[in-house]
Amino acid sequence: MSAILETDGLTKRFASLVANDDIDLAVEDGSTHSVIGPNGAGKSTLFNVITGMLEPTEGTVTFNGDDITGLPPHKVARHGLARSFQITDVFDGLTALENVRIAAQYGEAGAGSMWRSADRLAAPEERADGILEDIGLADRAEQRASEFAYGDRRKLEIGITMATDPDLLMLDEPTAGMGREDTVSTIQLVQRLSEERGFTLMLIEHDLEIVMSISDTITVLQGGAVISEGSPEEVSADEEVQRAYLGG
């Protein structure tokens, strides 16, 4: 197996609180890798430390063979690692197309085009059109984001994060606040796109049934530490995981 992302001894402390405790992670290239765990387990912190939103207290992050530990977010993005946030970052006053185009242009400016593959050389406008098609919002390209219902906003947000043509897309609870139907369709959409566009997907998602059905690998965090890791079958059979979820 070849890992696109590795963390080694990754630790993040907030004063005396250990939010991430000595985390060794290997995310296989091309896989769907989910991170689960109870509230406060350290999932968002892990994403923040990997993507440069927070500096790790200890440990290293290696992406595509490069040491990206402690790099600021825009430099991490230039390496081909994109992320979304739990809170949506759509520009309300802009149309769907403008939102995606701006993100695509940012990716263009940021990408070291030397090592970008040929299919990524499409102009930002074309890329933006293609993404709106992919997320099912092409016929609403000229509508302002403020007119979008919640579920469509979240899809637009995913489109924005994809616009930089990442090698790895990290989504922190992309379906938070969605009903069951939207949740399923959104996750299926993201996974289909990861296959079509060839990016690795890392996901924090609270719906365990969905996580179990789409993940190649699942990492379970509790109290900042990895308590289990493996295939959905392995993780769901793990007694420590069952205790963490049932509180028993």
Ligand code: ADP
């Ligand atoms: P999760 O995403 O799994 O719910 P978080 O990573 O958001 O968990 O939080 C892990 C722990 O770190 C929690 O106890 C949380 O209160 C704490 N924490 C997160 N961010 C900060 C911060 N910026 N300052 C202090 N404590 C934080």
Ligand code: MG
């Ligand atoms: Mg979180």
